[in-house]
Amino acid sequence: MSEQDEQDITHMTSSGAGEAQAIPELVIISGMSGAGRSTAAKCLEDLGWFVVDNMPPALIPTMVDLGARSQGNVARIAVVVDVRGRQFFDNLRESLADLEAKHVKRRVIFLEASDDALVRRFESVRRPHPLQGQGRIVDGIVAERDLLRELRGDADLVVDTSSLNVHELRAKLDAQFAGEEEQELRATVMSFGFKYGLPVDADLVVDCRFLPNPHWVPELRPFTGLNDEVATYVFNQPGAKEFLDRYAELLHIIAAGYRREGKRYVTIAVGCTGGKHRSVAMSERLAARLAADGVETVTVHRDMGRE
Incomplete structure (x- = not known):
């Protein structure tokens, strides 16, 4: 923690002692080194969150307790937890269990990126990966993925920053955290092409390759699933409308369950071969449902503009 963070915590302790206040909301920011944790932290800070970088996990419950005694001055806390504090990282699960027992509303944001993107970022700033030791950057990335695997699986929101710049990442987080008074489920429906790889931040994956491909219809090939001609062709195929109806019903059940479990974000990835026709048309209809x-x-149509 920085000297300023320590001063802020000291102020919180002295000013709030002896007064019980509402338990602050907590967001834990973690993920791969180089994936944008600092940008995410700055974004939440700009939205009015009290942000502490490189917080040892064992101190998170103490931080929440201090926030509860701050006379309402600290209602939302975001802490960055990463492998820089790896000697404390084993304490994270114990801290999360402690917070759950105290009924603290907490969420975990996990920042993800591909190996290639992370290697490029470390090489561009000419800094070693914190876990590479005497090895290569990619060795550190592999070790970090293994260390964070369980946390990634428990995350409430996984954001893949491989193809995002700083401004796009901030915009995505702004969209998720602005207007926090609305406690509703938020969904991203993303079309993609299987030949370009699965979206790593997908919670649910839909495969539309069982439908005939408009790519092989010469008059439709230049268009996308946003065009009425392509959408009409796709949904006139046997099984297309039935699939949309059944999957929409399934999403209704899933959405209700997510709300009950307190999950507020879901990414639904809808794929076809190239991500241009079938997946785009199906994504638009699913999003409307x-x-x-x-x-x-x-x-979001990830691959629609690719050749």
Whole structure:
């Protein structure tokens, strides 16, 4: 922690002693080194969160207790936990269990990126990976993925920053955390092409390759699933409308369960071969069904512009 963070905590302790206040909301920011944790922390700070970088996990419950005695001055706390504090990292699960027992509302954001993207970022700043030791950057990345695997699986929100710049990452987090008074489920419906790889931040994956490919229809090939001609072709195929109806019903059940479990973000990846026709048309219809079901929905077409 920085000297300023320590001063702020000291102020919180002295000013709030003896007064019980509402337990602050907590966000834990973690993920791969080089994936944008600092940017995420600065984004939340700009949104009014009290942010502490490189917080030892064992101190998180203490931080929450101090926030509860701050006379309401610290209602939302974000802490960055990463492998720089790896000697304390084993304490994270114990700290999370402690917070759950105290009914602390907490969420985990996990920042992810591909190996290639992380290697490029470390090489561009000419800094070693914190876990590479005497090995290569990629050795440190592999070790870190293994260390964080369980935390990634428990994360409430996984953000893949491989193709995002700083401004795009901030915009994505702004969209998720602005207007926190609304405790509703938020969904991202993302079309993609299987030939370009699965989105690493997908919670659910839908495969539309069982439908005939408009790519092989010459008059439709230049268009995308956003065009009426392509969408009409896709949904006139046997099974297309039935699949949309059944999957929308399934999403209704899943969304209700996510709300009960306190999960507020879900990414639904809809794939076809190239991510241009079938997946785009299906994504648009699924997003419309989710919106009609009261889910705040954003549609992203990851590979639509690729050749």
